[in-house]
Amino acid sequence: MLRAAFLWLSEQPRIFRFVRKNRVARKLASRFVAGETVDEAITTLRDLNALSASLDLLGESVLHAEEAQRACKTYLDVLERIHRAKANANVSVKLTQMGLDIDEQLCLGNTRSIIRKAKQYDSFVRIDMEQSSYTARTLQLFTDVFYPEFGNAVGVVLQSYLRRTGADVDAMIGLGARVRLCKGAYKEPEDVAFPDKRDVDANYIACMERLLQDGNYPGIATHDVAIIDHAKAFTKQRRIPAERFEFQMLYGVRRDLQYRLRREGYNMRVYVPFGTHWYPYLMRQQVHGRPPAFGAADGQAYSVATFADDAAEAGRYGAALLFVRWGEGERPVGHLETDYLAFGSTPNEALAPVLALTLEQVKAHLDECVSRAAH
Numbered sequence: 001m002l003r004a005a006f007l008w009l010s011e012q013p014r015i016f017r018f019v020r021k022n023r024v025a026r027k028l029a030s031r032f033v034a035g036e037t038v039d040e041a042i043t044t045l046r047d048l049n050a051l052s053a054s055l056d057l058l059g060e061s062v063l064h065a066e067e068a069q070r071a072c073k074t075y076l077d078v079l080e081r082i083h084r085a086k087a088n089a090n091v092s093v094k095l096t097q098m099g100l101d102i103d104e105q106l107c108l109g110n111t112r113s114i115i116r117k118a119k120q121y122d123s124f125v126r127i128d129m130e131q132s133s134y135t136a137r138t139l140q141l142f143t144d145v146f147y148p149e150f151g152n153a154v155g156v157v158l159q160s161y162l163r164r165t166g167a168d169v170d171a172m173i174g175l176g177a178r179v180r181l182c183k184g185a186y187k188e189p190e191d192v193a194f195p196d197k198r199d200v201d202a203n204y205i206a207c208m209e210r211l212l213q214d215g216n217y218p219g220i221a222t223h224d225v226a227i228i229d230h231a232k233a234f235t236k237q238r239r240i241p242a243e244r245f246e247f248q249m250l251y252g253v254r255r256d257l258q259y260r261l262r263r264e265g266y267n268m269r270v271y272v273p274f275g276t277h278w279y280p281y282l283m284r285q286q287v288h289g290r291p292p293a294f295g296a297a298d299g300q301a302y303s304v305a306t307f308a309d310d311a312a313e314a315g316r317y318g319a320a321l322l323f324v325r326w327g328e329g330e331r332p333v334g335h336l337e338t339d340y341l342a343f344g345s346t347p348n349e350a351l352a353p354v355l356a357l358t359l360e361q362v363k364a365h366l367d368e369c370v371s372r373a374a375h
């Protein structure tokens with residue numbers, strides 16, 4: 001198992017690319033996730049001071065109707081709590097979390113009830129954009145159902161890495177719909193997405209200019225300083241007032257810049273994820289080379305990963321947690337691993353329960369590994 005783990009590690013360039021500059025990696029995962037409960041998320045809103053927020057219940061692609069209904073109920077609760085707290089916040093929702101992969105009617109019912117409640121409270125629902133296989137369906141449901149029924153109580157997201165996005169920007173401007181523009185967070189095939197980051201950035205700027213000029217209160221969602229400076233210069237030159245758009249960034253990322261933009265008079269919204277399904281979200285963040293790491297009982301920093309390999313019996317896979325220990329350099333200095341925590345007939349099936357572990361459960365596994373290693 002040890003050898004398999006090392007082999008696995010060596011095949012995971014992301015793990016080796018973990019950069020440990022400025023002690024960022026020593027910070028807890030809580031830097032990027034506002035906690036696991038609605039209470040913790042609402043408390044986080046109070047700490048954001050003058051910044052507005054969009055709350056996102058972590059989790060996507062649910063497989064059972066009850067899960068989708070539970071997620072929907074949590075969103076209704078969140079909207080109620082935002083309203084009572086008089087917080088300057090709205091919500092972001094993923095259609096797969098509302099049951100899109102299970103039954104479209106279920107998804108429509110759940111999403112409608114969230115938007116209805118948001119509209120009742122003068123709030124807003126942003127439909128997040130997921131992988132490119134969902135783009136056409138998401139935009140079709142938005143254009144044919146949500147927007148006609150709820151108007152600007154609902155908005156959508158477009159991703160500049162997709163080749164189709166220029167045309168989608170025009171369509172959304174034609175509709176008068178509110179758009180959040182981001183670069184895109186998923187791994188996509190070259191026929192649908194630009195493989196070269198320069199093209200993604202150039203397309204971002206082109207789409208952003210269109211939206212700033214003619215769009216309806218666009219959300220400029222990026223941490224890219226060059227693009228933010230471009231937006232500032234462009235709006236100044238065209239005399240587009242700062243109230244006509246907002247900047248958006250992720251909770252815990254470039255906080256200095258978030259407050260600076262607010263002080264300069266720009267609207268700044270922070271995307272605040274919360275919930276137990278934090279692991280896949282943090283894994284996506286690692287594309288940027290900043291691994292969230294746990295401080296363990298032995299005083300060392302560990303980042304967390306998962307792996308699945310052939311368990312002893314043929315045709316069966318086992319999945320475990322792997323804790324990578326970091327020294328002062330930029331390479332791991334060791335690792336600890338749990339026993340197999342779950343089994344399945346495919347690696348994904350084995351991994352599913354491991355990916356669903358809560359933050360507390362992962363910390364408990366780390367403590368157990370550390371104490372086992374000490375004996």
Ligand SMILES: Cc1cc2nc3c(=O)[nH]c(=O)nc-3n(C[C@H](O)[C@H](O)[C@H](O)COP(=O)(O)OP(=O)(O)OC[C@H]3O[C@@H](n4cnc5c(N)ncnc54)[C@H](O)[C@@H]3O)c2cc1C
Binds near residue numbers: 128157182184222
């Ligand atoms: C408010 C908001 C909502 C989003 N919604 C969606 C969505 O619905 N669908 C979707 O596919 N994607 C979404 N994203 C993610 C987005 O698509 C990008 O993957 C992500 O924002 C990184 O791109 P960037 O524009 O910041 O530029 P990049 O060029 O990737 O980064 C610019 C700079 O910011 C730093 N940086 C960027 N991200 C991080 C991070 N997480 N941690 C630390 N530093 C970082 C980079 O290191 C770099 O220095 C959203 C992003 C934001 C901010």
